Amino acid sequence: MDEQRSHIISALVMHRPGVLQRVAGLFTRRGFNIDSITVGPSEQDGLARMTIISRGDDKVLEQITKQLNKIIEVIKVRDLNADGTVTRELCLIKTHTPSERARSEIMQYANIFRGRIVDVGPENLTLEITGTPEKIDALIDILRGFGIKEIARTGPTAISRGSKTM
């Protein structure tokens, strides 16, 4: 019951200015933890889907869901069960390429991780990788050895498996 767990909360919200502020404000005001939050249009016109990664025990999670539901512009809230959920994150990584050898090594790693080179400069490479946050962490760890100049991550987004919808 008191166990702190990471939760994936998916919320269908009105696509309006201020909704993100309402949601983010709720988390800070009530002292709920927030690891990441992503927003984008959903399958329905005028509605957006937010994916929030948060940590807390069951009681905290219950409060998060209930408090989110109280926001007038929030239409539906689900705590996605990690097992039944597909989670993906997109990450762009700009690395140094100190030598030709380093450059080809980086490209090989990108291949192994099913990443793509999306920009090339005389002394840098930018790769794009999509996957679970763990997979992205792993690639970043490897690339640190070459010198990472910049990382931009979207934060995870998620959807339930199978034909079920929220």
Next chain:
Amino acid sequence: MKGSQAIIKSLTDEGVDVVFGYPGGVLLPLYDVIYDSDLKHILVRHEQCAAHAADGYARASGKVGVCIGTSGPGATNLVTGIATAYMDSAPIVALAGQVGTSLIGNDAFQEVDTIGMTMPISKHNYQAMDSSEIPQIIRSSFYIARTGRPGPVVVDLPKDVQEGELDYPENITIDLPGYKPTKKGHPLQVKKAAEMILNSKKPVILAGGGVIHSDSSEELQHVSELIGAPVTTTLMGKGCFPEDHSLSLGMLGMHGRVASNMIVDECDCLIAVGCRFSDRTTGDVSKFAPNAKIIHIDVDPAEIGKNVAVDLPIVGDAKIILSHLVRVISQTKGQGKPDWVDYVKSFRASCMPRLSFDDTPLKPQQVIKEISEAVTDDTIVTTDVGQNQMWMAHYFTSRNPRKFISSGGLGTMGFGFPAAMGAKVAMPDNDVVAVCGDGGFLMVCQDLATVKEYDIPVVVCVLDNRYLGMVAQWQKLFYDERISQTKLKAMPDFVKLAEAFGVNAYRVERPGEMKEKLQEALKSGEPTLIDVMIDPNEILPMVPPGCGLTEIVGEYKVERENPSEITYRPSAQETGGD
């Protein structure tokens, strides 16, 4: 028509007949329409009072109260009142002016982010960015404010939106897919609650402000009498159950009655209705109602399990759920618990607080007693915040819902007087009395001009102890009597202050005078201030923060000095067979 005209038309269509407001630059278009509209506008002398007056109006009448303030400082002055209404779930709509849409974000003159500022203290807020949105926004605002768990809604109105043209629609539909308050309680939960109650031996009802909002006092009394459960209330619930009823325990909590605190500690089933288990009500939650199964009825699902673990939640409207509960329980035999009821009654009698004191300076208990004697069941009393509030909450006998109005959640000094003003405007046929502290009243005394100008005959009783009494009490009890910044050394002569506004005033110093002057003031039909010189040294018994409800400090003076020992002895009938 113009946006400003649409605002007034929308308000009128919602049945609004009076608004409390204060104009300013960006509100010129709106005030130009108010100039020759039928809508009554009351010009307060500080926007905070407009919000509190709208709040008092709402709590006294059950209708939505409306306040208006200009952009920037007008909106920031409204904020305290909006937050007060939010904490106590009072339905108000606050209209705030805003700089023109093309200036928003430029730090324009008197620009403030009203939407951002009021997000955490309102049930919802809207910024109208086009005149055509006004009818829909105002309709939705009123709907949101008064339905479900009521609360304040803020509407931000840029100047050009007030000036723009629109076609006022014939029909306005409310389209709020994310807002569907549950009304009817789940039947299975109601059935389970009935079983839990019938199986209990010592049930107690804890009634909160939700009982008043949902207008379910009658149903509550029915349940209480049917199952033999005494009723204690939160501050917000005060008056929802007649406090002279033999099953009434009075208020619970930090400044609660001994009977309430002790009986809740003892009960084995707590039926909480429309309350949120605030720390002021529960004391240390780990010691709260330690022997009880808790049933929690509330319209707001987020309140369930928030502060106190609940054994059986029922989400929905208290009125519907309580009447459903009555139906289910009535079908069962032997619902009553006569031994428990007898015990509670005699226990209650043994710790009724002493009210009569013939001392001078006046004891606050005596003052409250005389106020109780001077008013009728129809009188609406409001309080400020501090000792004055807790004396009223503790010693005043309230018999009807919507007749005791106080700032509970936010504890806003300066609430009592403007709230009384709003209550009187809403309910002109009822007497309205505000009981305030000298510190709190001074924060809003400028609005004596408003009650004078509009002839709003409220009676303000200033409990004058020349102290920020409640804070001084904590300093006396918990900070070695180091009275830091709580002695009010220079204070106005309140009688002369009132007279400077053209308001009648009396001073009361001896037993008997409070009742006499209050009755005189109420009879006069004119706004009146009564300066009541009270003993600054009287300490209100209390449960220190972090303690359980039974750990009361301070001498609790009871009406009957030597109560005979009373113990709870369940009869065979009540102990036998669960």
